[in-house]
Amino acid sequence: MKKILFFFLSLICFETSAQSNDSLFMTPANRDILMQQFMSLPCGIKATDNVKTIVQKLEKYLISYQLDPNFEDDKFAKAANWQALKSVKMGGYGIGAVIYENKSRKILHAAHNAQMTKLRSDLHGEMTLLNEFEDNPKNKKYRTKYICKEGLTVFSSAEPCPMCFIRIATVGVDTKYCTAGPDDGMTQRVQCLPPYWRDLAMKHKTEKAKSSPVMQMIAHVLFYSYLLDGRHA
């Protein structure tokens, strides 16, 4: 009897902790909730800090951050978050991305969202990354006409939206992301696509990266950082 009771209690505890962990990564309902998440980071961010100070503290933290060997994708998460932070620093949206070679794990290019700086609706982080990567003649060896050769991955700080997801599928590379997008991400909704695009997207791997909890939280708060100053309004 005791064993059964213990089993059910454990189940309830697990469910509760899983839910509370998930809830950390939900879309923050307002600026105050987002600020709580910023303050949960080990960067010394305070409730009274303005965007500039928050960016400075995150920058300092990321520069000194030592990759966690328990998480094989931490290197890419750090690089993508660095790009996301650069975008926020320039008054843009906090999404960054890198493209890397699977075999060597070498980062070939890095970029960030440029909608605000270039006033272009299509320049999400992944789109900017792929535009720049494709436009650089040095990267010709990685491509066949407009499609990439096998063995590359686009790593985004946040789960790609429908537009970026289709672009990545068209380019023909794998996808990884640091933090899920419960309200806007496409990778977990691939079955909603028209058959042609669904089948194209499923030719390549798409997965949440193995990155440390702190890298995931930085990616998450940077994604929603537009709530800090209402720049999306």
Ligand SMILES: [Zn+2]
């Ligand atoms: Zn996008």
